[in-house]
Amino acid sequence: MTMTHPPGLCPRSQALAVPLIHRPRIDNWSTLRLLDQHDILAHATLHSSPIINQSRAFLSSHASIQSPPKQSSSVARRVSSWSSDRDLAMAGETKGELVLLDFWVSPFGQRCRIALAEKGIAYEYSEQELLGKKSELLLLSNPVHKKIPVLLHAGRPVKESLVILNYLDDAFLSSPPLLPADPYARAQARFWAAYSDKVYEIGTRLWKLKGDAHAQARKEMLEVLGNLDGELGEKAFFAGDAFGFVDVALVPFMPWLPSYERYGEFSLAEVAPRVAAWAARCGERESVAKSLYPAEKVDEFITMLKKVYGIE
Amino acid sequence: MAGGEGALKLLGMWASPYVTRAKLALHIKGLRYENVEEDLGNKSELFLISNPVHKTVPVLIHNGKPICESSVIVQYIEDAFADVGPSLLPTDPYERAIARFWAAYVEDKLANQWVRVLRDKTDEERAEAMRQTLAAVEVLEVGLKECSGGKGAFFGGDRVGYIDVLLGGMVSWVKANEPLFGIKLIDAAKTPLLAAWMESFCELDVAKAVLQDVNEVVEYAKAVQARMAAAAANN
Numbered sequence: 001m002t003m004t005h006p007p008g009l010c011p012r013s014q015a016l017a018v019p020l021i022h023r024p025r026i027d028n029w030s031t032l033r034l035l036d037q038h039d040i041l042a043h044a045t046l047h048s049s050p051i052i053n054q055s056r057a058f059l060s061s062h063a064s065i066q067s068p069p070k071q072s073s074s075v076a077r078r079v080s081s082w083s084s085d086r087d088l089a090m091a092g093e094t095k096g097e098l099v100l101l102d103f104w105v106s107p108f109g110q111r112c113r114i115a116l117a118e119k120g121i122a123y124e125y126s127e128q129e130l131l132g133k134k135s136e137l138l139l140l141s142n143p144v145h146k147k148i149p150v151l152l153h154a155g156r157p158v159k160e161s162l163v164i165l166n167y168l169d170d171a172f173l174s175s176p177p178l179l180p181a182d183p184y185a186r187a188q189a190r191f192w193a194a195y196s197d198k199v200y201e202i203g204t205r206l207w208k209l210k211g212d213a214h215a216q217a218r219k220e221m222l223e224v225l226g227n228l229d230g231e232l233g234e235k236a237f238f239a240g241d242a243f244g245f246v247d248v249a250l251v252p253f254m255p256w257l258p259s260y261e262r263y264g265e266f267s268l269a270e271v272a273p274r275v276a277a278w279a280a281r282c283g284e285r286e287s288v289a290k291s292l293y294p295a296e297k298v299d300e301f302i303t304m305l306k307k308v309y310g311i312e
Numbered sequence: 313m314a315g316g317e318g319a320l321k322l323l324g325m326w327a328s329p330y331v332t333r334a335k336l337a338l339h340i341k342g343l344r345y346e347n348v349e350e351d352l353g354n355k356s357e358l359f360l361i362s363n364p365v366h367k368t369v370p371v372l373i374h375n376g377k378p379i380c381e382s383s384v385i386v387q388y389i390e391d392a393f394a395d396v397g398p399s400l401l402p403t404d405p406y407e408r409a410i411a412r413f414w415a416a417y418v419e420d421k422l423a424n425q426w427v428r429v430l431r432d433k434t435d436e437e438r439a440e441a442m443r444q445t446l447a448a449v450e451v452l453e454v455g456l457k458e459c460s461g462g463k464g465a466f467f468g469g470d471r472v473g474y475i476d477v478l479l480g481g482m483v484s485w486v487k488a489n490e491p492l493f494g495i496k497l498i499d500a501a502k503t504p505l506l507a508a509w510m511e512s513f514c515e516l517d518v519a520k521a522v523l524q525d526v527n528e529v530v531e532y533a534k535a536v537q538a539r540m541a542a543a544a545a546n547n
């Protein structure tokens with residue numbers, strides 16, 4: 001699951017995300033690409049709407065967001081501290097070969113940033129405009145969903161955050177693996193990483209909805225956090241002693257929790273105390289600290305989205 | 313070999329397409345297992361202990377340890393029995409990523425929408441879910457072309473792979489769509505590759521051994537619809 005632009009901004013571009021039945025038959029991949037480009041041009045007039053200008057103003061007023069997350073120097077330090085065998089293996093995997101199409105506050109993009117940092121893999125970060133006109137590169141790389149994150153490796157796109165995490169383990173065998181080796185432990189990791197998506201999905205309903213729907217979302221959030229707390233137990237990280245796949249999948253949602261707590265009127269420390277402690281522990285890791293934004297920034301972003309959606 | 317195929321137990325329910333996925337994977341790998349039919353109206357203790365989070369079938373129990381969620385189960389079977397039977401995922405990392413992408417698509421855009429056609433409460437919601445499902449099928453046609461790479465009728469090329477199992481588990485329900493809702497989910501006129509896929513898939517021994525009878529699925533679905541209508545009327 002990845003984050004997309006708020007559909008309310010460009011209502012017709014939401015239609016683009018799903019190729020409708022009324023479209024001409026898609027005969028091949030290149031035709032699909034051409035259709036997407038053409039449709040984007042047709043919708044160009046939408047992109048000067050006042051709502052989009054407001055969002056752009058929000059982004060440009062936060063100068064720190066404009067510059068890409070700092071990752072190069074810390075990655076270089078980590079790579080050089082490894083054995084020479086690993087350095088040789090990594091030599092082919094130069095920064096120019098990997099490009100991450102991303103959006104600063106996206107927790108799904110942050111999963112990838114954290115994974116790349118943990119694995120000591122250099123890459124080029126490319127901030128994408130989602131609240132206005134999407135870049136041609138994004139549309140060509142992910143024509144099906146038109147969403148970030150997309151990891152381009154020597155020009156070939158890998159899409160969906162958890163798929164990217166799996167890919168990094170598969171393609172960069174000389175880097176520390178995110179998934180455990182044991183098949184049963186891997187199955188547990190896959191289950192709980194997918195489960196962690198629920199935090200974001202339910203959280204979104206918490207700040208968007210009111211009344212019964214809000215109450216339902218609150219109930220589900222408490223259940224999900226409780227389950228995660230139970231699964232973590234007394235371990236340092238979800239797989240045990242080592243920071244890994246589930247931690248990477250879940251930790252980007254932690255800066256969103258204070259907002260969810262406010263909207264949902266609950267306390268993480270009460271509902272899931274071990275998850276709260278785990279979040280603080282993860283926050284001390286360089287990869288996490290450098291990839292996540294403070295809760296205040298996330299809250300500002302939610303407030304902006306609410307205005308965009310016209311939600312009180 | 314890790315664990316050995318001794319003590320493989322599948323907790324399931326015959327009609328569930330998710331359970332069928334697990335059965336397909338086990339059969340393709342040539343693994344023997346004990347099939348336990350759960351009465352979901354009266355769940356067994358083993359079942360509740362094994363899947364406390366979702367309380368859904370299938371659950372695969374291997375040497376006493378439970379694995380839940382059909383896609384996780386299929387990947388587990390691939391991992392734990394890597395030396396047994398054919399592989400379900402390609403070996404090349406990029407091809408694996410493509411396969412995982414389309415597997416996620418089958419799940420998020422196709423299966424999750426389609427379930428709503430049965431379960432959603434209003435006519436509008438169900439109609440919208442059907443529209444979304446049909447749209448997803450059209451996109452999946454492109455996915456089939458990308459994954460098969462012209463090497464065969466299956467997502468796995470000339471033999472079945474991960475996505476074939478995930479979609480294959482749903483085939484009897486795909487066929488049931490027309491008798492139930494009057495619409496062909498996979499229509500040769502609109503998605504010829506998927507139509508050919510379905511034909512080839514159903515010719516396989518494993519499909520003949522595992523897939524549910526379509527008429528039985530239709531009757532089951534009608535019974536579910538009737539139960540839901542009665543529940544709604546009583547509210």
